[in-house]
Amino acid sequence: MxxxxxxxxxxxxxxxxxxxNQRLNPDVYQALQAGLAREESQIGKDVLQKLLLNAQVAQEKGMAxxxxxxxxxxxxxxxxxxxxxxxxxxxxxxxxxxxxxxxxxxxxxxxxxxxxxxxxxxxxxxxxxxxxxxxxxxxxxxxxxGFGSENSSALVMLTPADGEEGVKQFVLSVVEKAGANSCPPLVVGVGLGGSMEKAALLAKHALCRSVGVPNENEKIAALEKELLNSINKLGIGPAGLGGRVTALAVHIETFPTHIAGLPVAVNLSCHALRHAEIIL
Amino acid sequence: MVKKIVTPLTKEMVEDLHAGDLVEISGVIYGARDAAHKRMQALMDAGQALPFEIAASIIYYVGPCPARPGELIGSAGPTTSGRMDSYTPRLLQLGLAGTIGKGKRSPTVIAAMRQYRAVYFGAIGGAGALLASCVRSEKIIAFADLGPEAIRELVVENFPVIVVIDAQGNNLYESEVKKYRQE
Structure with a gap:
């Protein structure tokens, strides 16, 4: 002991x-830089540049x-x-x-x-x-x-018949409805399966992963990729002002579930994806 | 091209601002969010004066971080505007000329903006440290007990925003997103 x-x-x-609160994790900084390289909207580029600059200012001044x-x-x-x-x-x-x-x-x-x-x-x-x-x-x-993104998060109890298609539609509808409120580009945490509260917890926990690290299960990793692609076709863009970079990543976590259910929780994170950890 | 404006935001200035304009605001703006709006509504219900001159003013939906010693203010980016929608038409009727925040406004707010002539500016959500560097002074002028939600008089210099919804009802969120949407 x-x-x-x-x-x-x-x-x-x-x-x-x-x-x-004060430092953007290096993986997030790099993901924003990669987003800047592929963003087509001039306003969107300007927003991404300012978010990168914001991280520098915060770190230099020890500010949030x-x-x-x-x-x-x-x-x-x-x-x-x-x-x-x-x-x-x-x-x-x-x-x-x-x-x-x-x-x-x-x-x-x-x-x-x-x-x-x-x-x-x-x-x-x-x-x-x-x-x-x-x-x-x-x-x-x-x-x-932060609650800009938390308030836009949602959970639904789908039926097994709704299947993968139902999951995709729900995730897209949550991101679409969130618009600028959740401070895009987002990282989208998705919890699939378990019970109602387990799905929510999976979605939250998925946001503790480094940006874009895929799920270990290949099928789920493919679904993450497909959803990211669909989300980035919505046109919402950085700060919701239009563009190609609406999300930086989709992170899905799964858990076995009941024969009658398909719980889906979507927990949105703003571009900063704040988390820090230690092992004692 | 950036339009530089100095508050108060007069009727003429409002008419000259269009969705998509990049704007830098200098002068006094007022920081107020959820709890402060609820208190302002109670004051109006009781027929009492608001804590600041609402006509031609700009309200910034913000609840800043505390200032570090030697700094003028802490991180100070916009919060979600939609939560203030239910309070906003009444303030617009009293002459509120501009609001700064992030996210959509309700059809009721947009209709009131057209009727009473006002502009909605978007600031970049999540750029709180950067936006704080444009703040020259911060003073709590009402509801100090609300802490981060107290009403603040902020003097800003070249505070960067974009006109999202203008007094004609043009809406950048709708027009720009449409351009990049792929079916």
Whole structure:
């Protein structure tokens, strides 16, 4: 049994909150550059250039890439041979978020209650998804989620008869409806199968992948490619102002499902695809 | 060709702005988003004055990050305009001349923009750090308790936007997307 002190977790989450919000991951930067090379719209090119410049300004000044520094969504893979000591694990993760958002001058976007709506003042609580895995390590991913793209995300419970065609139509309809709201070029996370909540979680988790890394299953990888191609024919373009580059990638994750169902969740990410992870 | 304008946004200036125009705004604009609009609506319902002169003004849908020491403001890009649609026609009636945000506006808002003559500008969603560099000062003028959602008076210089919907109802989102759509 390996011991990990909560202080180590607090420090890690603080640092991840900062880096996820202030630095565009290199794969994302490269994907935007590749998008710029193939964009035909002059307005679209200008938008992509400004997004690349934005990443440089943010990094130089230690500023957030976007004012919507998001809801702090955390994936925590907890090795079953780890003993967390010195305090409560969830409290430690929340303390890391609290410190990161304060020290990074990041915006506090959480309200206490969906109807009362009083800002909690420290961007907590985080939304934490735990998974117990073999081993004696902890993997923590901080994926700040802005609500321009979150609000445009959607889930549908299709029937088995709807099949692959139904999946494609639904994904396209979500992207089309989102338009400029989700800050394209997007990365489109898709969760296929499982139960209702499992599909949503798969879609969110798919956004933690590096841009354009295909699903290991060849058939699913082909579907990702086909969907990306279809999405980029919609004409929405960078910032929704028209163009060829509406999405940088489609990431699909799947899970076995019920004989009667075909759940499909689409979780959109803006161009920044913010996530940072560490293995302790 | 970039059109440079200085606020307030007069009737004549509104008529001279067309969908697709690249514009750089200088002068005072007001930052307000969801919760501030709800409060402004309550003030109007109670027959009370709004926190700033609405006639010929521009509202920027923004909730910035806090400023680091030595900086004037934190990241400050646009939020989704559609969430303010239900509040907007009434403000347009009072003379609001421009709004800045991202994403579509409702047919009701567009009809009110044509009726009362106003422009909708798009700023690049996700370019908050870049846009912040055009802000010269930030002052909270109302509803400070709302934190990031308080109303801010922002003095901007060459703040880059594009006219998405003009007072004639021309809509860049529709016309440009159509050009690049492939069936």
């Amino acid at each position: 390996r011991e990990i002190q909560v202080n180590e977790i607090i420090d890690a989450v603080e640092k991840l909150s900062l880096s996820a 890439l976007c004012q919507d520094t998001g809801m702090a969504v955390i994936f925590c893979e907890l090795g079953q041979n780890v003993h967390v000591s010195g305090g409560d694990l969830s409290a430690a993760i929340n303390e890391g978020v609290r410190r990161g958002y304060r020290s990074g001058y990041l915006r506090n976007s959480m309200v206490n209650d969906p109807l009362e709506r009083v800002n909690t003042g420290d961007n907590t609580p985080a939304v934490i998804h735990y998974e117990v895995v073999p081993g004696e390590k902890i993997k923590i991913t901080v994926a700040p989620k």
